[in-house]
Amino acid sequence: MSPALWAEPIEALAPRIRGKTLSPVELTQACLDRIGQVDDRLLSFICLAPDALEQARRAEAEIARGDWRGPLHGIPLGIKDNYLTADMLTTAGTTAPGIAFPRRDAAAVTRLRRAGAVLIGKTRTHEFAWGNVTPPVRNPWALDRVPSGSSGGSGAAVAAGLCAAAMGSDTGGSIRMPAAACGVVGLKATFGRVTREGIVPHSWSLDHAGPLTRTVGDAALMMGALAGHDPADPACRDEPVPDYTAALGAPIAGLRIGVCRNHFFEDNQEDVQRAVEVAIADLAGQGATVADFTIPNLAYGLAAIFAIELASSTAYHDVSLRAGRVRHYTPDVRQLVELGRFVTGPDYLKAEQLRAVLMEDFRRALDRVDVIVGPTTPITAWKAGEWTARIGDRDESVLAASWRFTFPYNLTGLPAISIPCGFDRQGLPIGLQIAGRPFDEETVLRVAHAYERTHEWKDRAPAL
Amino acid sequence: MSEPAPLDLVRDVLGIDLPPEHLAENLAAFARILEEIRKLRTLDLTDIHPSIVFDPTAPYRREPRA
Numbered sequence: 001m002s003p004a005l006w007a008e009p010i011e012a013l014a015p016r017i018r019g020k021t022l023s024p025v026e027l028t029q030a031c032l033d034r035i036g037q038v039d040d041r042l043l044s045f046i047c048l049a050p051d052a053l054e055q056a057r058r059a060e061a062e063i064a065r066g067d068w069r070g071p072l073h074g075i076p077l078g079i080k081d082n083y084l085t086a087d088m089l090t091t092a093g094t095t096a097p098g099i100a101f102p103r104r105d106a107a108a109v110t111r112l113r114r115a116g117a118v119l120i121g122k123t124r125t126h127e128f129a130w131g132n133v134t135p136p137v138r139n140p141w142a143l144d145r146v147p148s149g150s151s152g153g154s155g156a157a158v159a160a161g162l163c164a165a166a167m168g169s170d171t172g173g174s175i176r177m178p179a180a181a182c183g184v185v186g187l188k189a190t191f192g193r194v195t196r197e198g199i200v201p202h203s204w205s206l207d208h209a210g211p212l213t214r215t216v217g218d219a220a221l222m223m224g225a226l227a228g229h230d231p232a233d234p235a236c237r238d239e240p241v242p243d244y245t246a247a248l249g250a251p252i253a254g255l256r257i258g259v260c261r262n263h264f265f266e267d268n269q270e271d272v273q274r275a276v277e278v279a280i281a282d283l284a285g286q287g288a289t290v291a292d293f294t295i296p297n298l299a300y301g302l303a304a305i306f307a308i309e310l311a312s313s314t315a316y317h318d319v320s321l322r323a324g325r326v327r328h329y330t331p332d333v334r335q336l337v338e339l340g341r342f343v344t345g346p347d348y349l350k351a352e353q354l355r356a357v358l359m360e361d362f363r364r365a366l367d368r369v370d371v372i373v374g375p376t377t378p379i380t381a382w383k384a385g386e387w388t389a390r391i392g393d394r395d396e397s398v399l400a401a402s403w404r405f406t407f408p409y410n411l412t413g414l415p416a417i418s419i420p421c422g423f424d425r426q427g428l429p430i431g432l433q434i435a436g437r438p439f440d441e442e443t444v445l446r447v448a449h450a451y452e453r454t455h456e457w458k459d460r461a462p463a464l
Numbered sequence: 465m466s467e468p469a470p471l472d473l474v475r476d477v478l479g480i481d482l483p484p485e486h487l488a489e490n491l492a493a494f495a496r497i498l499e500e501i502r503k504l505r506t507l508d509l510t511d512i513h514p515s516i517v518f519d520p521t522a523p524y525r526r527e528p529r530a
Binding site: 205231234299300302303304306307310322335338339341342343347349350351352353354355356357359400 | 480481493496500501505507512516
């Protein structure tokens, strides 16, 4: 029996749409039906596009007359609610009065529309993308657990088959953490690779935009539409855009896999540690060489990202702070926005100095290896309402633990992907993180795909 | 003229306008972050240029959005 339409990846759907054996209207309706069936339990979408079926009909008409725009044409996608959209309200997850965002498309949204995608709705974000829980969204693998965040709506929606892929944003791990928690693929490309124009800022030098998808191949297809220079984003770089799908399927024999043994392997839940070690052995089994190394300066990384993220967020919210609007934010986000006042100027600049040191440390490591592999998060999805997670024989704050392995790649701007690499004893997904050199998403995708195609994790779906 | 209380002065310097109990809550929350920042303060990074690099040509390179 063939899988339901909503369960299929873009790489399987796109050829059928192009060949006119699958109607974008039928596909979009299947996603809308699926949303109607399960999203009252997940709450992953904050709103649906009123014209989703009309978008699909337009796509179908264009394809029928021979104007196929590419692999995203007619594909239903979700957009995180911190991307501006012309046809849907943007809230950035806040209900605070006096805060409104323009009704226009973010540059990435424009690119997806140009690629012919059907933008089916907006997915929930933790308020102002400042958190790792994304209330009230629930994890499709266990409804009493969080999807992580801040792109938790996107992670839950993709995992549950409510859309073929969704956009996220990542300041300290907000694409990769929900990808890991929800058992999907999340790609944070190199800083400057994907435009952030029209995305509500969180921390200007840490924010990245990118997709959450069902497969690595789908991430490559999304990047084909998203990557490229945009002068409206001051950080966006004018670098050539390769065909990201070209690297898929290439063998990894001879590639050098780096494993940073400090920081990433010091304090993981047992099942996470085991799954990641097995994944590394699997990559070695495909002919890659594995080299261990350490980056001792990572011990200072948490201070650096806290200083930069808190100070930047406080600067962005300064007007709302002074106007007293932050009292209407959720208490956790209000406190984080207020805490930036305590970060001194010298602390901030020292964080930027440390960042330069870490960039150099990772450059030296990536002179010797092609990618760096490790866990995406030390813990699997935790129960909603709990603020600590069990690691070994002690409880650790989920706020501290959840982003420990993702934030180094926000500080350094390196491309990093999270892919599923198994499940823990409670049936919760585990994420494998693969990072690479700047603007070498191709090698990251190549290694990720080599792992994915030799495992069946992507074929598992949560029972909803 | 009387001197401002030390806590008032700190609030003024940091630009914080919060009731004392709320400020105390925030200070307690920041204590955990401060533990990390203290580690950073111990590093000698005198010879390291911050990762931010000032670029006076940036406004001249920007074009209107396509």
